[in-house]
Amino acid sequence: MREQLRGARFCVIALSTLMSGFSAGAMADGFVVDKVYHPYVNPIERELEYRSIFVESDDAAVDGIQIHQFAFAHAFAERFRGEFYLIGANRHGDNLSLEGFEAELLWQLTEQGEYWADWGLLFELEKERGKDIQELSSAVIAEKEFGQWAGTVNLWLIYEWGGDVNNEWETELKAQLRYRYARFFEPAIELYSGQDFKGLGPVAVGSARMGEGRKLLWELGIIFGVDSDSPDQIYRVMLEYEF
Amino acid sequence: MSRRLGLLLTFAVCAVPARAATPVIEIEIRDHLFLPSEVRVPAGQKIKLVVYNRDPTPEEFESYELNREKVVMGSSKAVIFIGPLKPGEYPFFGEFNPKTAQGIVIAE
Numbered sequence: 001m002r003e004q005l006r007g008a009r010f011c012v013i014a015l016s017t018l019m020s021g022f023s024a025g026a027m028a029d030g031f032v033v034d035k036v037y038h039p040y041v042n043p044i045e046r047e048l049e050y051r052s053i054f055v056e057s058d059d060a061a062v063d064g065i066q067i068h069q070f071a072f073a074h075a076f077a078e079r080f081r082g083e084f085y086l087i088g089a090n091r092h093g094d095n096l097s098l099e100g101f102e103a104e105l106l107w108q109l110t111e112q113g114e115y116w117a118d119w120g121l122l123f124e125l126e127k128e129r130g131k132d133i134q135e136l137s138s139a140v141i142a143e144k145e146f147g148q149w150a151g152t153v154n155l156w157l158i159y160e161w162g163g164d165v166n167n168e169w170e171t172e173l174k175a176q177l178r179y180r181y182a183r184f185f186e187p188a189i190e191l192y193s194g195q196d197f198k199g200l201g202p203v204a205v206g207s208a209r210m211g212e213g214r215k216l217l218w219e220l221g222i223i224f225g226v227d228s229d230s231p232d233q234i235y236r237v238m239l240e241y242e243f
Numbered sequence: 244m245s246r247r248l249g250l251l252l253t254f255a256v257c258a259v260p261a262r263a264a265t266p267v268i269e270i271e272i273r274d275h276l277f278l279p280s281e282v283r284v285p286a287g288q289k290i291k292l293v294v295y296n297r298d299p300t301p302e303e304f305e306s307y308e309l310n311r312e313k314v315v316m317g318s319s320k321a322v323i324f325i326g327p328l329k330p331g332e333y334p335f336f337g338e339f340n341p342k343t344a345q346g347i348v349i350a351e
Binding site: 040042044112113145150180182183209212213 | 289301303307310311312313314316322323324325326338339340341
């Protein structure tokens with residue numbers, strides 16, 4: 001019971017932080033809605049991943065934008081996983097164009113279940129294609145399990161620089177509260193707070209075994225903007241094949 | 244900024260180690276079998292499982308019910324913390340040899 005109360009407190013902290021305006025963030029010139037990272041690395045696992053978001057907004061400048069990320073990940077050590085991304089975008093059925101590249105390193109700091117919460121660090125380096133824009137990001141990842149529930153928080157610090165962008169620091173918050181109902185279906189609610197977007201919405205998460213050592217994971221959600229500066233809603237989808 | 248620092252400090256303070264008295268239970272993987280395949284643990288208490296893989300090939304300890312997924316490299320060992328568990332049965336299996344590597348944790 002005490003564990004559950006502590007877990008609930010963890011989520012209240014995340015929620016209250018968001019609602020009190022945990023500042024800005026998110027790829028200032030992009031979108032904060034992406035995915036909530038978990039702090040776990042499983043040695044020797046490899047992953048192929050596709051993620052996408054689709055923006056619906058009254059603001060014609062962003063309405064209809066769709067961002068796609070294709071990635072390959074490999075856990076090259078017991079506590080480290082590297083991932084490389086190709087980032088593309090299109091709009092209203094236009095051809096998909098390659099917009100940038102990204103390298104990512106996830107570092108699992110603690111063993112799952114060893115401490116009150118599980119901890120990890122994430123580092124990302126992103127380069128925009130054809131422009132002098134770079135972005136270096138780091139995130140603290142915390143996850144707390146309480147009964148059938150799991151709460152996860154990602155706190156980001158981002159530095160963006162280059163000749164085609166204003167050099168600036170940003171912060172960002174992503175959080176997820178998930179109910180572990182069944183392997184193939186786990187309902188969740190996600191919260192996002194960044195420079196250009198503050199929102200929350202329902203997400204469904206699940207996985208299916210595809211044979212020995214192979215697994216398909218999926219996430220599907222819709223995040224509603226909660227202030228006038230945010231797009232009305234952002235749809236997000238992720239498919240991941242582990243092998 | 245102080246709010247953010249406060250939040251980070253809160254997280255840091257929460258990261259206290261597990262109690263020294265955490266019971267330790269050892270399991271072996273041999274010939275793609277978990278030995279023992281039935282593990283009895285006290286309910287309501289955190290447990291440290293030490294899984295020794297005596298096979299030369301990797302195996303993955305997996306259990307949705309325990310919310311754990313951990314690769315144990317060949318001829319190596321891994322530590323898995325589970326619980327505190329409610330009384331009940333929690334099956335686990337080896338992801339790379341699911342037909343033979345099966346077991347159950349019984350919390351009582």
